[in-house]
Amino acid sequence: MTDFSMSRRAFVAGGLGAGLSMPFAGMATAQTTNLVFWYEGATPEQQDSLKKLLGGAFEAANPGSTLAIEFRGSALGDQLMISLSAGEGPDLVLTSGPSWTARFVEAGRLAPLDDYATKYGWHDRIAEFALNLGKFDDKLYALPQTQETQILFYNKSLFDEKGWTAPTTGAEFEALADEMLAQRIIPLASGNSGARFTNRHYVSIIWNAESGPDAVYEALTGQRRWNDPVFVEGINTLKRWWDKGYFGGERYFSMNTEQAFTFLAQGAYGMCLQGTWAFAWVPASFGVTGAELATVPLPRFGEDVDYPIYPYGLGGHLAINAASRNKDLAAAALDILMQPDFLNQISVGWSGAWDVPLLNAGELGPEADDVTRQAHAVAVDTSLALQENRQGYLPWSFWPPRTDDFMKGGIEEVWLGSITAEQFCNEVDRIFQEELAEGVVKFPPERKA
DSSP states (O other): OOHHHHHHTTTOOOOOOSSOOOOOOOSOOTTOOEEEEEEOOOOHHHHHHHIIIIIHHHHHHSTTOEEEEEEOGGGHHHHHHHHHHTTOSOSEEEESSHHHHHHHHHTTOBOOOHHHHHHHTHHHHBOHHHHHTTEETTEEOOEEEEEEOEEEEEEHHHHHHHTOOOOOBHHHHHHHHHHHHHTTOEEEOOOBTTOGGGHHHHHHHHIIIIIOHHHHHHHHTTSSOTTSHHHHHHHHHHHHHHHHTTTOGGGGGTSBHHHHHHHHHHTSEEEEEEEGGGGGGSTTTHHHHOOOEEEEEOOBOSTTSOSSOBOOEEEEEEEEBTTOSOHHHHHHHHHHHTOHHHHHHHTTTOTTSOOOOBSSOOOOOTTOOHHHHHHHHHHHHHHHHHHTTOBOOOHHHHSOHHHHHHHHHHHHHHHTTSSOHHHHHHHHHHHHHHHHHHTOOOOOSOOOO
């Protein structure tokens, strides 16, 4: 995960500045048919793959046109805010998901995509729920670049050695975690060093998989309060896990989850409750130790919650700069990014970054390794959950910013005993109600019965 990818889940505060300029060589001029696409960070192999699969396909389909892909790393977010504010920047825009997209839309920096959606049939190809997350005031401004969910990763080699079975219920999970502690294995590979926003990943998990997505939806739409007992009980569950040592105690603060993932591959940790972006960590962890990775959906921590549940959100949005002089060509490039063949090829060696929620994801080629196939299977299951209304809700796509910001630090205060679960939920509710009254809460698409 790059720094910019991590910032997607950080809901960095701020808006578009006024009157700022940046000396970047951005979009094409009126005399050329060159497109520019700024991307975040990627390994040299991933950069070559994107240039070949996207750039090559675009230039083959559009003779005389070129597509320049520039890799901006962790600075991408700030660079986009400054350059788009000045009416400059790339033709193709990658945002960090709905909250960032909303800022650019409100500032008039993105072009509507409705006509292109009709032309290319995107409504027939992309899951409606995900597509609607790119709509603002009933206009489509962005397409999903990667859907994200949270699942349970575990060291299958360790499980096979110990004779353990991956848990599917809360009771099974806690029994297994207690057994791991008895054998001096930390149950959950986790940590928040340099990434405090990681804390609320666990709030997301427990509220979706214990409180349930129906309750979360009702709270997000103002029909239920965040200090309802169903949410308080979930926070108490996290506090119990912390007190038992499931998160590793004080070492949680000395490493981040990506670093802890390497210890999962070594067998020092047993499991990891994490988002699908963690598939990108496998080559540097399980690829080194040779241990086998496996995944299952989140356990059903609440007795009344259906199984499986896939908390849902978008880690990236793809859009067109309103100032681009080549919007038609930019839309043609976007369409390539929505093609099953492109997505299946780009995912080889780059799992977890290109999970567009297609209604028909197609088949992976024979070159795909086991981890790529696991990530692909999760992406297919996640898209199916959307179609069957079994999705949950990820904070960085659905919670308003100040509420989300409080959860990042607030749950840490619960763990350390500074506040109670009730006080945490009361404060979440207080902030949310303020943002609801201010009109900054973007309701999720209607939950179908």
